[in-house]
Amino acid sequence: MREVAIVGTGVTKFGELWDKSFRAIGIEAGIKAIEDAGMSGSEVDGVYFGNMSSRFINQQHIDALIADYSGMATRNVPAVRTEAGGASGGVAFRQGVMAVASGMNDVVLVGGAEKMTDMDDAGTALIMDSTADAEWEVSMGLTLTSLYAMIARRMIYDGIATREEIASFAVNAHKHGALNPNAQYRKAVSLETVMRSGPVAEPLGMFDCAPYSDGAAAVVLVPLEHAKKMGVDYVKVSATAQASDTLALFQREDITTFKATTVAAKEAYKIAGIEAKDIDVAEVHDDYTVGGIMALQDLGFFKKGEAGKAVLEDRVSIDGEVAINTSGGLKAAGYPVGAAGVAQIVEITNQLRNRADNRQVKDAKYGLAQSVGGTGSAVTVSILEAI
Amino acid sequence: MREVAIVGTGVTKFGELWDKSFRAIGIEAGIKAIEDAGMSGSEVDGVYFGNMSSRFINQQHIDALIADYSGMATRNVPAVRTEAGGASGGVAFRQGVMAVASGMNDVVLVGGAEKMTDMDDAGTALIMDSTADAEWEVSMGLTLTSLYAMIARRMIYDGIATREEIASFAVNAHKHGALNPNAQYRKAVSLETVMRSGPVAEPLGMFDCAPYSDGAAAVVLVPLEHAKKMGVDYVKVSATAQASDTLALFQREDITTFKATTVAAKEAYKIAGIEAKDIDVAEVHDDYTVGGIMALQDLGFFKKGEAGKAVLEDRVSIDGEVAINTSGGLKAAGYPVGAAGVAQIVEITNQLRNRADNRQVKDAKYGLAQSVGGTGSAVTVSILEAI
Numbered sequence: 001m002r003e004v005a006i007v008g009t010g011v012t013k014f015g016e017l018w019d020k021s022f023r024a025i026g027i028e029a030g031i032k033a034i035e036d037a038g039m040s041g042s043e044v045d046g047v048y049f050g051n052m053s054s055r056f057i058n059q060q061h062i063d064a065l066i067a068d069y070s071g072m073a074t075r076n077v078p079a080v081r082t083e084a085g086g087a088s089g090g091v092a093f094r095q096g097v098m099a100v101a102s103g104m105n106d107v108v109l110v111g112g113a114e115k116m117t118d119m120d121d122a123g124t125a126l127i128m129d130s131t132a133d134a135e136w137e138v139s140m141g142l143t144l145t146s147l148y149a150m151i152a153r154r155m156i157y158d159g160i161a162t163r164e165e166i167a168s169f170a171v172n173a174h175k176h177g178a179l180n181p182n183a184q185y186r187k188a189v190s191l192e193t194v195m196r197s198g199p200v201a202e203p204l205g206m207f208d209c210a211p212y213s214d215g216a217a218a219v220v221l222v223p224l225e226h227a228k229k230m231g232v233d234y235v236k237v238s239a240t241a242q243a244s245d246t247l248a249l250f251q252r253e254d255i256t257t258f259k260a261t262t263v264a265a266k267e268a269y270k271i272a273g274i275e276a277k278d279i280d281v282a283e284v285h286d287d288y289t290v291g292g293i294m295a296l297q298d299l300g301f302f303k304k305g306e307a308g309k310a311v312l313e314d315r316v317s318i319d320g321e322v323a324i325n326t327s328g329g330l331k332a333a334g335y336p337v338g339a340a341g342v343a344q345i346v347e348i349t350n351q352l353r354n355r356a357d358n359r360q361v362k363d364a365k366y367g368l369a370q371s372v373g374g375t376g377s378a379v380t381v382s383i384l385e386a387i
Numbered sequence: 388m389r390e391v392a393i394v395g396t397g398v399t400k401f402g403e404l405w406d407k408s409f410r411a412i413g414i415e416a417g418i419k420a421i422e423d424a425g426m427s428g429s430e431v432d433g434v435y436f437g438n439m440s441s442r443f444i445n446q447q448h449i450d451a452l453i454a455d456y457s458g459m460a461t462r463n464v465p466a467v468r469t470e471a472g473g474a475s476g477g478v479a480f481r482q483g484v485m486a487v488a489s490g491m492n493d494v495v496l497v498g499g500a501e502k503m504t505d506m507d508d509a510g511t512a513l514i515m516d517s518t519a520d521a522e523w524e525v526s527m528g529l530t531l532t533s534l535y536a537m538i539a540r541r542m543i544y545d546g547i548a549t550r551e552e553i554a555s556f557a558v559n560a561h562k563h564g565a566l567n568p569n570a571q572y573r574k575a576v577s578l579e580t581v582m583r584s585g586p587v588a589e590p591l592g593m594f595d596c597a598p599y600s601d602g603a604a605a606v607v608l609v610p611l612e613h614a615k616k617m618g619v620d621y622v623k624v625s626a627t628a629q630a631s632d633t634l635a636l637f638q639r640e641d642i643t644t645f646k647a648t649t650v651a652a653k654e655a656y657k658i659a660g661i662e663a664k665d666i667d668v669a670e671v672h673d674d675y676t677v678g679g680i681m682a683l684q685d686l687g688f689f690k691k692g693e694a695g696k697a698v699l700e701d702r703v704s705i706d707g708e709v710a711i712n713t714s715g716g717l718k719a720a721g722y723p724v725g726a727a728g729v730a731q732i733v734e735i736t737n738q739l740r741n742r743a744d745n746r747q748v749k750d751a752k753y754g755l756a757q758s759v760g761g762t763g764s765a766v767t768v769s770i771l772e773a774i
Contacts, residue, residue, distance in 0.1 A: 063478070068634045080471070083447060085448040098486065099485065243463035373450070377455070
């Protein structure tokens with residue numbers, strides 16, 4: 001298989017974008033990515049697109065919609081939509097990498113988008129199109145938030161993390177989000193603010209949960225050998241891996257570890273020929289603060305029981321031991337579901353290209369992105385490398 | 388890239404399967420395919436799954452659900468769900484072929500399923516999660532059926548096919564469906580029955596439209612070189628291609644041809660090194676009879692204006708010039724949307740392995756499957772070859 005490079009990135013503002021449609025933001029991100037690559041849309045020969053729920057916009061066939069509104073349908077360029085809950089964008093990226101690596105495509109646009117705020121009740125939509133198990137969890141009254149709350153309770157009960165440590169993940173997120181001009185929330189918050197935020201599913205409060213968001217992100221992939229000749233900044237895709245776990249949480253041996261993360265990470269490190277300690281900057285899936293803490297452990301950045309302390313001690317911010325969620329993450333940058341996994345790749349790429357402005361991590365060589373569906377039912381882990 | 392073979396197929400009964408859940412039928416098809424390949428599920432290292440609408444079963448994250456209930460989540464096997472309207476299964480098959488061809492996977496299970504009859508009103512669900520353009524078509528009152536009715540009117544107006552010729556596609560479909568033990572409708576019908584069926588969107592009547600169905604289908608893919616050593620009947624995947632077109636019908640230059648079909652077919656014939664006349668048996672996407680007539684023309688089996696006549700003259704049945712929809716097609720075998728594109732591959736594989744029983748096409752060497760999303764907004768064309 002061929003080695004693959006990222007040569008362009010694009011992202012919209014994340015937030016409540018009432019003046020823009022789903023198709024408008026999807027195309028905005030795509031055009032930005034193509035322009036950033038110094039290319040023309042007419043060079044793209046394949047599209048992969050992550051999108052979670054049709055219920056937000058009453059539209060299926062997002063593959064065709066994106067091919068159409070990006071002008072690629074006039075050249076009949078094939079487009080593929082992937083859906084894997086919160087990992088929809090991560091899966092799209094992995095499929096795009098596979099398409100270029102295999103030789104099936106030479107220039108692939110990978111995008112992701114979600115438009116969640118156009119409807120009255122996104123919360124109900126998320127229950128009706130659930131990424132938790134509809135038959136065994138949702139029918140019993142469980143939501144994704146209450147499932148993560150159970151995980152948090154167990155983490156606290158087992159002494160893996162304290163409530164304060166879990167809450168501190170949001171403090172780090174908002175600290176970084178304040179530096180990101182595209183973030184939904186650009187305000188630092190104190191630990192006290194997070195701790196005192198209104199309960200959603202105890203122990204998790206409002207500030208432990210990522211928001212509903214509109215937004216889109218995109219990257220352009222080409223073979224590494226092509227990238228070298230293009231005269232643009234690029235990064236190498238050193239690895240991309242994916243793993244599954246049971247859909248329902250109750251079937252796991254251990255709910256304080258997402259085994260799909262550990263398996264995908266192990267494979268990704270092996271493919272890239274590096275170890276967890278080599279990662280300088282990472283975007284991890286913090287739809288809930290507790291998920292962020294778990295990610296730091298499951299990815300091998302910290303031993304189990306030590307991640308929360310590291311976050312609380314401010315050791316994962318931009319100049320920390322490993323810089324975590326410099327974009328603000330899902331929590332502060334926003335969580336347009338299908339876009340999230342691709343926006344992570346955008347942030348890591350720009351960190352490795354030295355283009356992260358006032359949130360730049362110094363001398364970053366290796367970056368990692370982790371995208372999670374449901375309660376860890378599907379996880380993608382990708383490793384990028386500065387060239 | 389490696390050459391790819393199909394070594395196992397599985398399909399459930401299609402119909403109103405009120406006693407079986409989505410997950411039950413998905414797994415039934417998968418297990419049948421794995422058993423047919425003489426393999427164990429523990430050999431599968433990747434899953435691709437076509438499914439259209441979460442609204443039927445209130446469940447997203449179908450990738451994880453299938454990985455889980457097939458037992459593959461215990462080994463953390465990655466699973467990918469594709470959605471491309473009616474082409475969801477066709478796209479899953481193409482991605483699965485790519486995964487094996489690229490070397491990313493060695494044994495891929497490709498499946499597709501839809502459970503449409505568990506809810507009161509599948510029709511409304513199909514409008515709310517539309518594969519037509521929600522903003523420019525559905526909002527104006529258009530449904531997929533009325534869009535196909537416009538195509539039929541234009542076909543008749545332009546003299547490309549008569550009403551009788553269009554209707555005759557259903558006669559051929561039911562003639563074959565009567566021979567397929569898994570078909571939803573196993574009764575031959577007369578042209579008069581089709582012509583007199585209650586109007587749905589004129590000129591299309593009830594018998595011009597594929598039904599709502601429950602069902603699932605699956606195939607097992609391995610590298611061709613591995614297949615040769617397995618001691619099972621297998622067929623070669625000679626080509627798989629995909630093309631896009633505009634989401635909305637009004638933006639096309641010509642609505643009596645699906646350009647995505649012509650483009651994908653041209654590419655598939657080129658890859659396989661054959662011509663349309665070399666195809667012995669084909670499964671084409673007849674969600675509406677008029678779509679079937681268009682397919683026969685767009686795939687190059689007949690010149691434009693001549694397909695309808697050929698169907699009416701019974702020249703596309705099992706011992707005809709080219710055997711079309713020997714399974715009964717979407718019209719008579721049934722149309723569980725996400726399963727359809729995979730079920731086509733199952734039928735063609737079994738024809739080429741001489742396992743189609745009383746509907747066997749004699750000496751079939753090349754078979755083709757065409758899967759369509761929306762009004763031709765995405766089309767996959769795959770060519771299989773008997774070995």
